[in-house]
Amino acid sequence: MQNRSQTGLTAIGPIGAEQYRTLMRQAVDLAADWLHDGTMYDGITIDTLRQQITHIDMLPLDGVGDEQALQEAAQYFLKHALQVHHPLCSAHLHCPTTLSSQLAEVLINIANQSMDSWDQSPSASLFEQHIITALRHVIGYPTGDAGVFTSGGTQSNFMGLLIAREYCLKHCPEYTKNDLVVVCSSQAHFSVQQSMLLLGFNESATVTVECDHGGRILVDKLAQTLNDLKTKSKRAFAIVATAGTTDTGAIDDMNAIAQLAQQHQVWLHVDAAWGGVLLFSDKYRHRIEGIEYADSITLDFHKQFLQTISCGAFVLKESNNYTLISRHDDYLNPIEDEEEGLVNLVAKSIQTTRRFDALKLWMSLRSIGTKKYAQMVDYSIDLAKKVADHLDSSPFFERVNETQIASVLFRIHPSQLKDRDSTKIHRFIAQLLFDQGRANLGVTRRDGHVTLKMTLLNPHTTFDDVKQLLDNIEYLVNKM
Numbered sequence: 001m002q003n004r005s006q007t008g009l010t011a012i013g014p015i016g017a018e019q020y021r022t023l024m025r026q027a028v029d030l031a032a033d034w035l036h037d038g039t040m041y042d043g044i045t046i047d048t049l050r051q052q053i054t055h056i057d058m059l060p061l062d063g064v065g066d067e068q069a070l071q072e073a074a075q076y077f078l079k080h081a082l083q084v085h086h087p088l089c090s091a092h093l094h095c096p097t098t099l100s101s102q103l104a105e106v107l108i109n110i111a112n113q114s115m116d117s118w119d120q121s122p123s124a125s126l127f128e129q130h131i132i133t134a135l136r137h138v139i140g141y142p143t144g145d146a147g148v149f150t151s152g153g154t155q156s157n158f159m160g161l162l163i164a165r166e167y168c169l170k171h172c173p174e175y176t177k178n179d180l181v182v183v184c185s186s187q188a189h190f191s192v193q194q195s196m197l198l199l200g201f202n203e204s205a206t207v208t209v210e211c212d213h214g215g216r217i218l219v220d221k222l223a224q225t226l227n228d229l230k231t232k233s234k235r236a237f238a239i240v241a242t243a244g245t246t247d248t249g250a251i252d253d254m255n256a257i258a259q260l261a262q263q264h265q266v267w268l269h270v271d272a273a274w275g276g277v278l279l280f281s282d283k284y285r286h287r288i289e290g291i292e293y294a295d296s297i298t299l300d301f302h303k304q305f306l307q308t309i310s311c312g313a314f315v316l317k318e319s320n321n322y323t324l325i326s327r328h329d330d331y332l333n334p335i336e337d338e339e340e341g342l343v344n345l346v347a348k349s350i351q352t353t354r355r356f357d358a359l360k361l362w363m364s365l366r367s368i369g370t371k372k373y374a375q376m377v378d379y380s381i382d383l384a385k386k387v388a389d390h391l392d393s394s395p396f397f398e399r400v401n402e403t404q405i406a407s408v409l410f411r412i413h414p415s416q417l418k419d420r421d422s423t424k425i426h427r428f429i430a431q432l433l434f435d436q437g438r439a440n441l442g443v444t445r446r447d448g449h450v451t452l453k454m455t456l457l458n459p460h461t462t463f464d465d466v467k468q469l470l471d472n473i474e475y476l477v478n479k480m
């Protein structure tokens, strides 16, 4: 019989274990070297990189073997990858990751459990349920385990709207699907609109409500919108509130919105993809007060919870609403399993085969503890505030948003641009800093004007790091 370790499927069975160890060590060494190097981006041009990558034969007749494939991946991918752990890699809600989540990935990968049925993930299913129960506790939801890990905020928002629609169709039979709309703010994440399209609604079924200057939904306008819908014989099947908008980190007034939702008997979904991290803050938890009134909640752990991608959750307040979407199949999750107390999480998810991403958050919470998590969150918010104050005191810059979480939007003050094209200058600076590997700044638009953005998720980023960057921008612009 052929030695199984020579088949290329290296990690199979006891024979593969030694080879697994050897190769994993090599992979870890390459990863550690890359981390140690720390360059944010090596500045290679897209043309050179494309040439290198397209040069590699993707359909070799004979494979090159694991070691060589690993070396190639390091040389062509890792070497030119964006270093998310760099203190100024701050363009997006794209986080550095906890060591515990990286460690968890090793176990997740080798075990390769699938979360759909008990017989594919026995211990893992219970781990996931247990952590959902803990999250519900932190939210202030009734005890239980209604909720599931997802690929992220997009999927969680979709699930919220899917269940809300089914709920409405069941409980308000006088309305048909054509009468239904969803109401959210103009700053809501685009996945709300996208989910509506996936649910078979057209564009006009997403009704957006104006925001104040800070990016929070105007509650009186929301009230008016809900009243107006009635006169048009339309029915809102859900209100989506945002706890931390993607661009400016604005947090809607959830207490006030919950009251309106109650009054109009409308499902409230809270998109807390970003702001959900405040559940673990000491100083700023009050900013998301009212989240517990939501019928469903989106949480995203591959943002400020510092987990490796993918890692998110959907949490449903009343578990019996899960029956609106759950299905059973004889070959996967037969009714009898449930009667015998087995856990088949497929009934709670819109995915079938699914990763055990919950282990990452599980290990991070166990390892770091809620106290230190709170310190990390508070640190980032305090840092953002300090940066905002610094921008206010500088004649060179203009602060654009009021910082509510860790996002700081700013521009070069128009008086410093000396009639030069603002859009071009801001874009040029961001690109230059990226190519030099100094910083990754977001480029966005507020009130019609191009704006730079820092999303300060990294708890190791210091005020000095940011100040040096701002000084550098000032120097570059003055030199131009």
Ligand SMILES: *Cc1c(COP(=O)(O)O)cnc(C)c1O
Pocket (backbone or CB within 6 Å): 093, 151, 152, 153, 154, 155, 157, 189, 191, 242, 244, 245, 246, 271, 272, 273, 274, 300, 312
């Ligand atoms: C990031 C984000 C999402 C989407 O989450 P993904 O994990 O990228 O799918 C949804 N809503 C808000 C407010 C977000 O910031």
